[in-house]
Amino acid sequence: MTTPKVMKKKTVGKITRRSALKLAAASAALPLVHIRSGRAAGKVSIAFWDHWVPAGNAVMQKQVDAWAAKNQVEVQADFITAVGQKNILTIAAEHQARTGHDIQAFPSWEVHNNADLLEPIDDVMKRLTDKYGQVNQVCEYLAKIDGNWLAVPTSSGTQYKGPCGRISALKEQAGLDVVGMYPAKEGHTPESDAWTWDAHYKAAEACAKAGMPFAIGLGQTTDSVDTAGVLFRAFGAELVDKDGNVTVKSDKVRAALAHGQKLVQVLPEDAVSYDDASNNRALISGKSAMVWNPPSAWAVAKRDAPQVAADCWSFSAPSGPEGRFLPYLPYFWGVWSFSKNKTASKELIEALLQRESVEQRCTEVVGYDVPHLVQCLILRSGKMSSRPRARSITTRSGRST
Numbered sequence: 001m002t003t004p005k006v007m008k009k010k011t012v013g014k015i016t017r018r019s020a021l022k023l024a025a026a027s028a029a030l031p032l033v034h035i036r037s038g039r040a041a042g043k044v045s046i047a048f049w050d051h052w053v054p055a056g057n058a059v060m061q062k063q064v065d066a067w068a069a070k071n072q073v074e075v076q077a078d079f080i081t082a083v084g085q086k087n088i089l090t091i092a093a094e095h096q097a098r099t100g101h102d103i104q105a106f107p108s109w110e111v112h113n114n115a116d117l118l119e120p121i122d123d124v125m126k127r128l129t130d131k132y133g134q135v136n137q138v139c140e141y142l143a144k145i146d147g148n149w150l151a152v153p154t155s156s157g158t159q160y161k162g163p164c165g166r167i168s169a170l171k172e173q174a175g176l177d178v179v180g181m182y183p184a185k186e187g188h189t190p191e192s193d194a195w196t197w198d199a200h201y202k203a204a205e206a207c208a209k210a211g212m213p214f215a216i217g218l219g220q221t222t223d224s225v226d227t228a229g230v231l232f233r234a235f236g237a238e239l240v241d242k243d244g245n246v247t248v249k250s251d252k253v254r255a256a257l258a259h260g261q262k263l264v265q266v267l268p269e270d271a272v273s274y275d276d277a278s279n280n281r282a283l284i285s286g287k288s289a290m291v292w293n294p295p296s297a298w299a300v301a302k303r304d305a306p307q308v309a310a311d312c313w314s315f316s317a318p319s320g321p322e323g324r325f326l327p328y329l330p331y332f333w334g335v336w337s338f339s340k341n342k343t344a345s346k347e348l349i350e351a352l353l354q355r356e357s358v359e360q361r362c363t364e365v366v367g368y369d370v371p372h373l374v375q376c377l378i379l380r381s382g383k384m385s386s387r388p389r390a391r392s393i394t395t396r397s398g399r400s401t
Contacts, residue, residue, distance in 0.1 A: 164293075
């Protein structure tokens with residue numbers, strides 16, 4: 001007598017509650033990936049800042065295209081100029097309309113100004129900082145609000161904005177050997193100690209008499225504001241403190257204003273109407289002995305006026321009664337809360353901030369961009385080791401860290 005076989009019942013096309021829970025648990029452990037099935041990942045639009053250095057946009061577009069092809073995402077990249085503050089106006093318009101790009105490039109204070117409509121991006125920041133280290137306190141102050149990162153610091157557009165002088169003009173007209181003061185090597189020189197705001201004024205006066213004035217703007221755009229802010233900071237003059245208190249009426253503010261009154265007398269007559277391109281044009285034309293905000297001015301001079309570029313030297317800001325400070329302008333990338341593709345937007349930002357991508361962009365724009373997250377790695381590679389170091393950096397308001 002044989003035992004009859006027990007036929008196991010096969011279940012086809014039926015998912016039980018237990019199996020569904022197991023599947024969900026397994027899925028949660030998997031990394032987020034795009035489904036690559038004919039544009040299944042959708043579309044992403046990003047508004048970049050339009051780079052002052054011509055090669056900046058091209059290398060960014062190339063990196064975006066490579067990521068888009070790899071992940072089968074359709075990416076629309078727009079480069080929006082800062083001339084006439086068009087980038088700020090675009091941000092304001094999209095905020096008001098609750099529609100526009102998925103990703104937006106935000107200058108220093110615009111993360112705070114648009115915080116109510118920005119998607120928290122702590123997950124991206126954690127992965128980046130775990131891999132590359134923490135960012136500086138200025139960036140944290142500007143982009144981490146109520147405990148949440150609302151934008152990621154980006155190298156694109158971020159810069160130090162100290163002086164850039166004509167080596168020959170400063171030596172011949174003002175007796176300043178800027179190469180000797182700040183040689184292209186590590187270490188302190190005694191000559192640099194004499195580079196104060198008083199010395200800066202005397203050099204500006206001498207060069208103005210020789211017909212080569214310092215092209216320092218007195219307008220309302222970023223370059224002018226940053227230079228004025230660092231002058232105030234060097235004198236310890238604050239218009240508003242870190243807690244938002246108005247602190248205009250002080251002896252230190254009066255001292256900064258008194259120095260400023262002297263300095264403006266030896267600046268170009270049209271300095272009050274300067275925009276962010278005016279100092280660039282002055283340097284490239286060969287009619288100025290010094291500008292502030294050197295990166296783009298030198299980069300364009302290298303292309304359009306190589307004889308001028310060969311005679312330029314970038315170095316530290318002068319010191320004042322409260323120390324030596326250098327203007328610093330950070331940029332951020334954030335995702336709007338009304339974005340239709342937040343996952344892909346975050347992944348694109350994270351990909352563009354990997355060390356290899358940042359280093360490639362910094363090299364193409366000849367040192368204009370300053371990385372936040374991978375700065376220590378790039379400095380070790382020697383690509384930016386000749387940059388002068390300041391004791392502190394200031395933001396557009398003159399606040400420092």
